[in-house]
Amino acid sequence: MISRQHLNDYYQALLHPETYSDYCPNGLQIEGVERIERIAFAVSATRDSIHQAVEYKADTLIVHHGLFWTFHGAQPLTGPFAKRIFPLVKNNINLFAYHLPLDGHPEIGNAATLGQLINCKQQQPFGDYKGSATGIKGILEQPLTAVALQQNLSAVLKHNVILATPDSNALLKSVGIITGGANSEWRLAEKEHLDAYITGEISEHDWHESQEAGIHMFAGGHHATEQFGIQALMEKTRQHFAVDCFFIDSENPA
Numbered sequence: 001m002i003s004r005q006h007l008n009d010y011y012q013a014l015l016h017p018e019t020y021s022d023y024c025p026n027g028l029q030i031e032g033v034e035r036i037e038r039i040a041f042a043v044s045a046t047r048d049s050i051h052q053a054v055e056y057k058a059d060t061l062i063v064h065h066g067l068f069w070t071f072h073g074a075q076p077l078t079g080p081f082a083k084r085i086f087p088l089v090k091n092n093i094n095l096f097a098y099h100l101p102l103d104g105h106p107e108i109g110n111a112a113t114l115g116q117l118i119n120c121k122q123q124q125p126f127g128d129y130k131g132s133a134t135g136i137k138g139i140l141e142q143p144l145t146a147v148a149l150q151q152n153l154s155a156v157l158k159h160n161v162i163l164a165t166p167d168s169n170a171l172l173k174s175v176g177i178i179t180g181g182a183n184s185e186w187r188l189a190e191k192e193h194l195d196a197y198i199t200g201e202i203s204e205h206d207w208h209e210s211q212e213a214g215i216h217m218f219a220g221g222h223h224a225t226e227q228f229g230i231q232a233l234m235e236k237t238r239q240h241f242a243v244d245c246f247f248i249d250s251e252n253p254a
Contacts, residue, residue: 107232
């Protein structure tokens, strides 16, 4: 058993959320019990993940995508939004969320952990969101053709990967990774003379423009590319506190 404040302080020291200019509150979003015994982790605070947290008697839910975003503005507690909030409040469950701090962390961030899984070495900070790196760049341990990297990513992510490439048989050595919805950031890979760029989403114009600029762009799904950081945070939490933790997966194909 650990205290809510102790858990909050640990994440503050690990993730440094105060260094990011984010578009959501990072940290404790909904206050529940003070003493924590069982923690659920999920990519997003959806109705399904919250329902499973309640069903499996978690007293805390920790996610990458929380419930409050500046682009949503003020929302009344009605309809689907209320059906996410009320079960947490009714069951006295803490909700913690870490967005950009969990994207850009150099060890357990979404980009860093995905890079490790595809044998990307010499990882360095990459990306610039209002002064903060939100991904990594590095060198593939073994150069791969564009199509081989696509296949490797598909196996790691268990998700179809869209490839925009000027030459599917070109050998790729350097790669930049910013997970999730960073589809337009392939331009940073071009600017830094990287061979490839990996993210979650891709738009119609990015598919054309990235390959025309000579960048091999891979889009593996927003959820799929952001499943590893929260699991790495779970393992850190379990090891540090020896507390009961479990992961709630999602079938989100996007």
